[in-house]
Amino acid sequence: MKRIIFCLLIILSINLQAQTVKIAAAGNLRFILDEIKAKYAMVSSKTKILVNVGASGALFQQITNGADFDLFMAADKVYPDKLKAQGIVSGQVKTYAFGKLVIWSNTLDLSKGLDIITTKSVNRIAIAKPDIAPYGARAVECLKYYHLFDKVKDKIVYADNISQAAQFAQTGNAEVGFLALALALSPEMKGSYYVLDTKTYKPVEQAMVLIKSWQSNPEAAKFMKYVLSPECKPIFLKYGFIVP
Numbered sequence: 100m101k102r103i104i105f106c107l108l109i110i111l112s113i114n115l116q117a118q119t120v121k122i123a124a125a126g127n128l129r130f131i132l133d134e135i136k137a138k139y140a141m142v143s144s145k146t147k148i149l150v151n152v153g154a155s156g157a158l159f160q161q162i163t164n165g166a167d168f169d170l171f172m173a174a175d176k177v178y179p180d181k182l183k184a185q186g187i188v189s190g191q192v193k194t195y196a197f198g199k200l201v202i203w204s205n206t207l208d209l210s211k212g213l214d215i216i217t218t219k220s221v222n223r224i225a226i227a228k229p230d231i232a233p234y235g236a237r238a239v240e241c242l243k244y245y246h247l248f249d250k251v252k253d254k255i256v257y258a259d260n261i262s263q264a265a266q267f268a269q270t271g272n273a274e275v276g277f278l279a280l281a282l283a284l285s286p287e288m289k290g291s292y293y294v295l296d297t298k299t300y301k302p303v304e305q306a307m308v309l310i311k312s313w314q315s316n317p318e319a320a321k322f323m324k325y326v327l328s329p330e331c332k333p334i335f336l337k338y339g340f341i342v343p
Contacts, residue, residue, distance in 0.1 A: 118318040119147045121167060123158040125174035125305065126227070126262035127198060127234065127279035130286065132172075134334050139325055146318050154260035156231025162187060168310050169319035172326075174198065174261070174279070175233035176306040188308045195326055196340035198303035199280040200237050201292040203268055207275065209293040213241075216251050216275055224254045225264040225273035234261045237300035238277035244299040279303075280339035305340075 124132055129152050136148045151158070151168070159178040162168055163185065171188070172195070173179050179192040202209055207220060216224055227235030235257070242248040256273050258264035261282060268276030269288065283292040307326070309319055325331065335342050 118145060118316065119149060120169050120316065120319045120322050122148065122150045122170045122172060122322075123162060123166070123168040124150050124152050124172045125155050125158075126152050126232075126260040126265075127174060127281040128152070128172055129262060129282075131281060131334055131338050135326060135331055138330060138334075139322060142325070143318070143321065146322070148322065152260075152262060154227060154232040154235075156228075156233075157260070160231075162310060169316050170307060170309055170323055172305070172307040173233070174303065174305055176304045177233070179306045179308040182308060182310075187311060189311045190309050190320075192306050192308045193323070193327060194304050194306045194343050196305050196335045196342055198234070198305055199297065199339055199341075200234060200241060200295045200300060200303065201278055201280050201283045202295065203265070203276050203278045203283045203288065203290055203292040204274060205269055205271060205290040207291070209275075209291050212293050213245060213247065213295065216254070217247065221251075221274045222254060223256050223267075223273040223275075224251060225256050225258055225267035225276035227261045227264045227277075228257045228259060232258075232260050232264075233303060234277065234279050235264070237303060240300040241277075241295055284338050 132150050155173040155175060155178050162171060171179055182188045183192055226238045229235040229239045256267060258267055261279055264276045265278050265282045267273040282288060309323060332342050
């Protein structure tokens with residue numbers, strides 16, 4: 100009996116020492132989560148945060164198919180709400196920030212705004228796939244608002260997610276990319292950007308929710324609470340978000 104209790108105590112000790120939180124996160128959160136993880140490590144040093152970055156629609160599909168995540172941080176509120184409707188999540192869907200859309204270029208002066216995409220200096224425009232990436236959908240909305248979509252649709256190169264759209268623009272595979280402001284402000288993006296008028300697309304309300312598996316991993320709920328806390332607000336503001 101003593102041997103069994105001893106083994107159980109060892110297992111419990113191991114679990115307490117190495118709690119892992121697995122996060123499915125929108126592509127524009129890549130650098131933000133790096134900073135949040137670093138801050139969280141100072142208050143919960145035994146917790147390991149694993150982040151899988153991708154298009155919100157693709158991550159939604161993975162979670163629907165049973166992918167092993169504890170927390171979903173999407174680039175909109177639609178996908179978390181869909182998961183809640185399916186009964187896959189636990190608790191409430193929480194809005195953590197509102198994002199902004201920009202055009203970004205590694206080589207061009209964008210100070211005059213969106214008109215540049217119709218000129219001969221732009222042959223390719225990087226946009227995340229609008230059917231799975233919220234910022235890609237907002238880019239199409241913006242183009243249609245200005246009656247530019249039909250004029251430039253043959254120039255558009257569709258990326259799997261917003262991070263890949265940034266990569267296309269950064270490496271020269273596209274002269275211009277429609278990106279989240281958070282990516283344009285990230286350390287490795289050294290080009291120029293132009294913030295697009297928020298009236299030209301639906302608000303980018305970014306939300307998160309706990310996947311049901313978190314019940315065997317309470318650290319996920321603690322991390323979600325931390326992301327929503329005043330401690331993280333300066334990080335979101337630094338990357339151009341509006342924090343509710």
